[in-house]
Amino acid sequence: MMNQYLPQVKEQREADHAIDPIFLNRWSPRSYKSDAVPDEVLFSLFEAARWAPSASNEQPWRFVFARTQEDKERFYPFIADGNRVWCEKAPVLVLVISKTIGSRGTHNRAHAFDAGTAWGYLALEATRQGLVTHAMGGFDPEKAREVLGIPEGYEPQAVIAVGYQGEKEALNEALQEREKPSTRRALSETVFEGVFTAK
């Protein structure tokens, strides 16, 4: 999918086993250029999410996106100030929602798990096409519900900023310090053969 590690990624991240560089190249910057995301690009990200697997193929993910000033201003009040300070520059904001009730009318235990897979697909396709994404749990789901008219049976999960990466220098000093790819726990702390060990 991708041949090379991005320069800023190469400095911070290393995979211990052979994988496609796209997995390390996806990270969550906070600096965005003001460049708009063309329609065909934006919809190709949702298309990638569309093909995620889900329990009983329920496809419980839903996306509400905002890219006009008017729509974005409707999103801002439900986003936490600490996120608003940087995400207002992103050309597109997406609220990921999951449908908690399955087609048989019963609770779908996998709704959040599956919406997470779909967002992961979206994020990787964005990386593949040279965009960046940043998920935010720092928002008020009840306010989002109210503002966007999300009924019971659907749960707001995360807001995603989507766009093209901007200069680190455009951020305030505190955010500049955080503007680098993070590392990960060792696989040995996460993967267990045969029996579980809490770590």
Ligand SMILES: Cc1cc2nc3c(=O)[nH]c(=O)nc-3n(C[C@H](O)[C@H](O)[C@H](O)COP(=O)(O)O)c2cc1C
């Ligand atoms: C569900 C979810 C909620 C998150 N919430 C926030 C948030 O409110 N604000 C923020 O700056 N980053 C948020 N993040 C970004 C994570 O901190 C980030 O993904 C993690 O540190 C790993 O870094 P990476 O995405 O650059 O690899 C969130 C990520 C996820 C998946």
